[in-house]
Amino acid sequence: MTQQQPPHPATALDDVVHQRVRLGILTVLSETHECRFATLRDELGLTDGNLNRHLRILEQAGLLQVTKGYEGRRPCTWLRLTRQGRAALHAEVAALEQLVSRIRTATDQPDPQS
Amino acid sequence: MDPGATEQAGRTLAELERLRRRTHRRAHGGAWLPATGIAVLLLASMALYRHPLGSASSIMADHPWWAGLPDEQRNPVTSYVFWFVGTPLLFAATGLWYHWRARRLGVRVAWPLFVGTGLGVLALLAVFAAVPTGPVPDGLVAAEGPFWPGLLTPLLPLAAAVVVLGRAERSRGLVVAGGWIALLTVWLCTSFPLGSVPGWASWLLGGGGESLGGQLALRPGHYLVLMALPLLSVAAVRLLSGRADRA
Numbered sequence: 198m199t200q201q202q203p204p205h206p207a208t209a210l211d212d213v214v215h216q217r218v219r220l221g222i223l224t225v226l227s228e229t230h231e232c233r234f235a236t237l238r239d240e241l242g243l244t245d246g247n248l249n250r251h252l253r254i255l256e257q258a259g260l261l262q263v264t265k266g267y268e269g270r271r272p273c274t275w276l277r278l279t280r281q282g283r284a285a286l287h288a289e290v291a292a293l294e295q296l297v298s299r300i301r302t303a304t305d306q307p308d309p310q311s
Numbered sequence: 312m313d314p315g316a317t318e319q320a321g322r323t324l325a326e327l328e329r330l331r332r333r334t335h336r337r338a339h340g341g342a343w344l345p346a347t348g349i350a351v352l353l354l355a356s357m358a359l360y361r362h363p364l365g366s367a368s369s370i371m372a373d374h375p376w377w378a379g380l381p382d383e384q385r386n387p388v389t390s391y392v393f394w395f396v397g398t399p400l401l402f403a404a405t406g407l408w409y410h411w412r413a414r415r416l417g418v419r420v421a422w423p424l425f426v427g428t429g430l431g432v433l434a435l436l437a438v439f440a441a442v443p444t445g446p447v448p449d450g451l452v453a454a455e456g457p458f459w460p461g462l463l464t465p466l467l468p469l470a471a472a473v474v475v476l477g478r479a480e481r482s483r484g485l486v487v488a489g490g491w492i493a494l495l496t497v498w499l500c501t502s503f504p505l506g507s508v509p510g511w512a513s514w515l516l517g518g519g520g521e522s523l524g525g526q527l528a529l530r531p532g533h534y535l536v537l538m539a540l541p542l543l544s545v546a547a548v549r550l551l552s553g554r555a556d557r558a
Contacts, residue, residue: 220323228331228334228335228339229334229419230338232417235417236418240330240333240334268414290327293323296317297324
């Protein structure tokens with residue numbers, strides 16, 4: 198009888214979320230109710246175009262919500278994490294932590310051949 | 312997975328944690344103002360009582376407890392106006408504060424929920440208080456009857472609002488402070504005279520033995536200070552940590 202191995206934590210990583218900038222976007226939004234586009238751009242040190250590209254991917258995946266409006270006469274875009282986005286971020290961080298602890302445990306164990 | 316990739320994953324996690332903490336401080340650094348405002352409102356309500364800190368030989372208090380706690384108030388109309396004007400004014404000031412912060416910092420807090428809860432429960436209080444009841448019992452004796460009219464106090468809307476503010480500001484301290492105000496209010500407003508300890512509670516605190524209960528020798532002012540203390544502590548911590556970040 199063979200014992201079934203638990204799935205490797207790397208399989209839990211989501212390609213949409215795993216990208217470094219997108220992880221940063223989700224992390225900032227997870228700590229706010231809503232965040233302004235310009236604030237997020239400055240916080241992550243990105244250009245408008247670069248941030249827009251990542252936001253579109255996250256919005257298409259249903260992980261964030263974009264609201265366009267005005268502040269006085271100036272157009273303003275506000276971003277908000279959806280419930281799905283919050284869950285995706287938690288799952289990604291948990292998978293990363295599991296992955297790191299798994300490999301640390303493996304490297305801490307003495308090599309049987311030495 | 313090679314050790315380099317693991318190291319990178321570890322670095323990414325550390326970087327995300329730093330980013331999360333920085334954003335948290337930026338987004339929720341303004342909680343000190345509403346917390347202080349509510350504490351000041353609680354402490355200012357001491358002025359509504361005839362003997363806020365000193366002892367009295369007799370106490371007259373009728374439902375609803377418009378001053379907040381079941382004790383003799385100077386004037387029920389003044390108490391009513393204080394809470395029904397003071398609370399909305401405080402919420403309006405809080406709304407302006409959060410609006411200004413959102414424009415300046417580019418991050419919003421879910422403050423409308425806090426204001427909505429406070430005003431909603433205050434409106435419910437007004438509706439329930441308007442329900443016609445029987446004749447008022449003699450104020451010089453401990454009133455017998457249903458306990459719920461004792462809950463008609465303007466302190467409960469404030470407690471509910473503080474709990475919701477704590478959730479909006481991701482502050483366990485504020486949630487606990489709201490729960491503490493609610494707990495003290497429910498205990499004090501469903502027992503008469505103020506600070507009565509039932510027999511079972513004395514038995515529990517005294518570690519057994521027969522007990523008929525008793526009364527704590529504290530006045531409304533003391534209880535209001537006890538309610539305001541956790542709020543002021545949270546406000547001080549938020550204000551000081553915000554200052555330390557800017558320095």
